[in-house]
Amino acid sequence: MYVDFHTHGKLAKYLPFSTDYTNWLLGEAKSSGLDAICLTEHFNTQQFDVLYNYIKKTGTPVGDCFMFGELKVFPGMETDIAEGGHVLTVGPMDAILELNRRLEPYKKKGSFLPAKQLFEMFSEYPVLVGAGHPFREGGHIPQLPPSLLRYFDFIDMNGKDIALDPHRTKAMTCEFGRMLSKPVVAGSDTHQAVQYGCIRTKFEKEFDTISVLKQEMYAGRYSININPEAAFKVNTATLLKRALKEIHALGGDYVSVLLRKSGESPAVLRAKG
Helix, strand or coil: CEEEEEECCCCCCCCCCCHHHHHHHHHHHHHCCCCEEEECCECCCCCHHHHHHHHHHHCEEECCEEEECCEEEEEEEEEECCCCCEEEEECCHHHHHHHHHHCHHHCCCCCCCCHHHHHHHHCCCCCEEEEECCCCCCCCHHHCCHHHHCCCCEEEEEHHHHHHCHHHHHHHHHHHHHHHCCCEEEECCECCHHHCCCEEEEECCCCCCHHHHHHHHHHCCEEEEECCCHHHHHHHHHHHHHHHHHHHHCCCCHHHHHHCCCCCCCCCCCCCC
């Protein structure tokens, strides 16, 4: 079972939610060879609740995930901390939606919660907490005190950072995991489907609940697959994202441009059992 622990459902944080774009992303995720994704959209993205309620209403609930065709979508979130850095959470949909509502007063830069308060909030819910791209420039997660680092359930080996410097990223992320005695898993960090598959986590067992996910992670029954073309995939996705954002900035419909080859909007993906 191939899982991507760090994905996004929109092209960019400040662009409006598009059902067609999100449907395209979900379809491409499965086409890229993934069996499941953790949808870890930025907590302060525009229309966070609209995106997640769309997933909730459109997907077929199975365990803690939602099925879109044969793709499992585990709800999650990516949250900034005042110290600098991003914290991932993965858990039941209602928990993610409630946490996001509680974080409403802290969504502007300069208002982010300190890690201690954020972790205490997360501890009230059945969610897994991850250290997102801990060694990316501007982040300070590794400098947090041990009393806070213990809250992490997993460490994110991030596709964007692997593309930039694979040897450094792999070495530092794995060492950080060993230091904390926490599993290191892989996330592409994609906002654009070309990036799917640059890195992924292969589990030996199929699952659809957070409890089994945690069990398999801590048992070490998985491996990380890094695509030899990871840098090409990430760089191509970055260029395409930039171009689509520019189309939007100029008043165009970037979704129509992206999907024009089909001539039609993609159908909503539904689980058929």
